Amino acid sequence: MRILIDLMGADKAPGVLLKGAALARSKTAFEAVFLGDKNEITNDIKEVYPYDHLWMESEEKITNEDEPAMAIRRKKKSSMVLGFHALKNDEADAMLSAGNTGALLAGATLIVGRLPGVDRAALTIILPGVQKPTILLDAGANMDISPELMRQFAIMGSIYAQNVLKRENPTVGLLNVGSERGKGNQLTKGSEKLLETAPIHFYGNIEARDLLESPCDVIVCDGFAGNVALKTLEGVSSTLMTLLKDKIMSSTRGKLGGLLIKPALMEVKATLDYREFGSAPLLGAAKPIFKAHGSSDEIAIMNGILNIKEFYQQQVNSKILSCLEEKND
Amino acid sequence: MRILIDLMGADKAPGVLLKGAALARSKTAFEAVFLGDKNEITNDIKEVYPYDHLWMESEEKITNEDEPAMAIRRKKKSSMVLGFHALKNDEADAMLSAGNTGALLAGATLIVGRLPGVDRAALTIILPGVQKPTILLDAGANMDISPELMRQFAIMGSIYAQNVLKRENPTVGLLNVGSERGKGNQLTKGSEKLLETAPIHFYGNIEARDLLESPCDVIVCDGFAGNVALKTLEGVSSTLMTLLKDKIMSSTRGKLGGLLIKPALMEVKATLDYREFGSAPLLGAAKPIFKAHGSSDEIAIMNGILNIKEFYQQQVNSKILSCLEEKND
Numbered sequence: 001m002r003i004l005i006d007l008m009g010a011d012k013a014p015g016v017l018l019k020g021a022a023l024a025r026s027k028t029a030f031e032a033v034f035l036g037d038k039n040e041i042t043n044d045i046k047e048v049y050p051y052d053h054l055w056m057e058s059e060e061k062i063t064n065e066d067e068p069a070m071a072i073r074r075k076k077k078s079s080m081v082l083g084f085h086a087l088k089n090d091e092a093d094a095m096l097s098a099g100n101t102g103a104l105l106a107g108a109t110l111i112v113g114r115l116p117g118v119d120r121a122a123l124t125i126i127l128p129g130v131q132k133p134t135i136l137l138d139a140g141a142n143m144d145i146s147p148e149l150m151r152q153f154a155i156m157g158s159i160y161a162q163n164v165l166k167r168e169n170p171t172v173g174l175l176n177v178g179s180e181r182g183k184g185n186q187l188t189k190g191s192e193k194l195l196e197t198a199p200i201h202f203y204g205n206i207e208a209r210d211l212l213e214s215p216c217d218v219i220v221c222d223g224f225a226g227n228v229a230l231k232t233l234e235g236v237s238s239t240l241m242t243l244l245k246d247k248i249m250s251s252t253r254g255k256l257g258g259l260l261i262k263p264a265l266m267e268v269k270a271t272l273d274y275r276e277f278g279s280a281p282l283l284g285a286a287k288p289i290f291k292a293h294g295s296s297d298e299i300a301i302m303n304g305i306l307n308i309k310e311f312y313q314q315q316v317n318s319k320i321l322s323c324l325e326e327k328n329d
Numbered sequence: 330m331r332i333l334i335d336l337m338g339a340d341k342a343p344g345v346l347l348k349g350a351a352l353a354r355s356k357t358a359f360e361a362v363f364l365g366d367k368n369e370i371t372n373d374i375k376e377v378y379p380y381d382h383l384w385m386e387s388e389e390k391i392t393n394e395d396e397p398a399m400a401i402r403r404k405k406k407s408s409m410v411l412g413f414h415a416l417k418n419d420e421a422d423a424m425l426s427a428g429n430t431g432a433l434l435a436g437a438t439l440i441v442g443r444l445p446g447v448d449r450a451a452l453t454i455i456l457p458g459v460q461k462p463t464i465l466l467d468a469g470a471n472m473d474i475s476p477e478l479m480r481q482f483a484i485m486g487s488i489y490a491q492n493v494l495k496r497e498n499p500t501v502g503l504l505n506v507g508s509e510r511g512k513g514n515q516l517t518k519g520s521e522k523l524l525e526t527a528p529i530h531f532y533g534n535i536e537a538r539d540l541l542e543s544p545c546d547v548i549v550c551d552g553f554a555g556n557v558a559l560k561t562l563e564g565v566s567s568t569l570m571t572l573l574k575d576k577i578m579s580s581t582r583g584k585l586g587g588l589l590i591k592p593a594l595m596e597v598k599a600t601l602d603y604r605e606f607g608s609a610p611l612l613g614a615a616k617p618i619f620k621a622h623g624s625s626d627e628i629a630i631m632n633g634i635l636n637i638k639e640f641y642q643q644q645v646n647s648k649i650l651s652c653l654e655e656k657n658d
Contacts, residue, residue, distance in 0.1 A: 130568060143514035143515070144515050177472070177552070184472060208561040208564060210564060211565070212569075224513060225553060225554060228537040228554050228558050229561050232538070232558050234538055235537060235539060235541065236540070237569060238538075239542055240565075240597065243600060244597050247592075247596045247597055248593045253589050253592070254589065257588070258586070258590060260583065261586035261587060261590060264580070265573070265576075267576045271572060
């Protein structure tokens with residue numbers, strides 16, 4: 001398979017993307033197409049990525065400050081836009097970018113398009129968990145959605161859980177303010193009924209306090225709520241860890257204790273490690289488009305690419321298509 | 330002032346409420362009116378609460394399993410409903426309950442009513458913070474709201490911050506998926522403009538990752554998003570602390586380290602301590618109605634009552650009324 005890799009996005013771009021791609025390539029076969037500006041690469045590429053590859057030269061850059069739709073329309077020679085057109089023209093099978101999330105969503109919609117039967121693509125992340133990871137969608141692509149869209153998210157998330165996380169009979173929970181039926185806003189009330197009859201295993205409502213210890217394989221929500229949940233989770237984990245470190249380091253006694261509990265702390269950090277999957281698909285896009293975190297290191301990029309390969313080999317998009325068609329018959 | 334104290338709600342009710350009230354009464358003057366079933370109190374009340382007080386005898390109980398509006402309509406002799414009628418008939422100045430939140434909201438609306446100019450009451454909690462606490466509203470009372478309601482929440486939260494948290498010129502942020510203007514869903518887009526012209530200091534958008542390190546004094550949002558943020562915060566803090574403890578206790582080395590970092594851990598816990606304020610008002614209700622956490626201990630209840638007294642003495646409701654009237658002139 002041929003994977004487009006946008007070298008221009010991450011905080012440590014382009015180096016971290018080339019290194020991550022090399023690690024992935026050492027584990028599995030794929031053909032990388034690097035999208036980027038050769039002038040930004042100081043090292044000899046062959047030294048970092050010693051495999052055959054293709055190159056698409058970009059001449060401008062979409063930054064995190066760019067207004068997404070405008071950037072996609074105007075920056076036609078940016079790495080991201082070149083990638084979208086390559087996907088559209090079947091010159092590649094999938095794309096990975098760690099760049100502007102809004103631009104990635106806009107480009108997926110405006111240039112690549114969606115799978116037939118899907119009304120909007122959803123940003124689908126894998127949350128770390130104490131027992132096992134959980135899939136959350138939509139994590140921020142669609143702000144105002146309908147119950148029908150929630151149903152599509154549930155079906156797509158369920159197929160992703162089955163094929164990429166290898167969960168048999170995955171359960172889907174609806175993010176809500178209480179676990180009893182009939183709770184929440186108009187959207188969740190309207191969605192409950194549709195989820196009960198959808199071709200999924202509907203778990204019922206799940207509260208945000210259970211995100212890290214979820215009884216479900218998949219959690220569905222609108223992109224606003226999903227973004228609030230995800231960012232609260234990231235913010236609280238990071239604030240707590242920093243606070244704990246500061247308090248420990250503020251006394252000699254604490255410093256000694258800190259040394260002794262270091263392995264325990266590392267285990268806690270490993271449990272919360274986002275790098276295990278490394279990339280989040282825009283489920284519902286006509287071609288596999290994956291977002292890597294801006295702060296990714298090479299391990300995250302490697303896992304992100306391996307995740308894309310699994311998604312492609314398991315033909316997740318075809319399975320989504322069949323499942324949605326079944327319903328429409 | 331006369332404060333109604335619902336003895337029937339908390340996990341450790343009624344004991345924890347009586348003890349908390351006694352602690353508060355030892356610090357400041359007020360007349361307690363206990364709402365409850367004397368048969369449930371095994372000790373001599375005078376031993377736990379050695380002050381003059383009034384009693385309103387309840388004959389039934391609203392549980393957390395009760396459907397809120399139904400419970401308020403049917404359980405007319407429950408402690409909560411007796412309290413609502415006492416408030417309505419001006420027999421008391423404020424009420425504290427640790428019972429069913431939904432029932433408290435329903436009773437506030439159905440029996441006590443709202444301040445003129447307020448369309449809905451908002452559950453207003455004080456989040457712990459690394460530097461300073463932040464007010465968040467609505468934390469779950471109103472699921473589907475309008476920009477105009479967001480404006481009212483902002484005004485009420487701002488007055489509460491000024492009078493109870495003693496913040497001069499408090500700033501109000503809008504919970505959103507990005508910090509730039511124009512982000513979010515239809516509600517946040519519509520609210521931005523109203524907040525800019527409201528009689529508050531509008532900070533702009535604030536992301537959920539900054540909840541514990543908020544640059545604002547007040548954060549406004551709809552009740553669905555607020556509930557998701559709050560429960561994620563509680564869930565992640567609790568999961569992380571438990572996980573850390575388990576990992577530390579799983580080895581001898583860890584146990585020794587754990588002893589040494591105990592003071593640091595206690596400081597982190599103190600930073601996140603919800604008990605400092607102990608109660609959350611339903612801002613906008615015609616009379617001060619405060620919710621305490623079901624798991625409150627006596628310190629939380631004591632602080633909850635002191636919080637009510639401050640709210641009453643500062644005449645927060647009159648100030649809200651004047652501010653809303655100003656706008657309507």
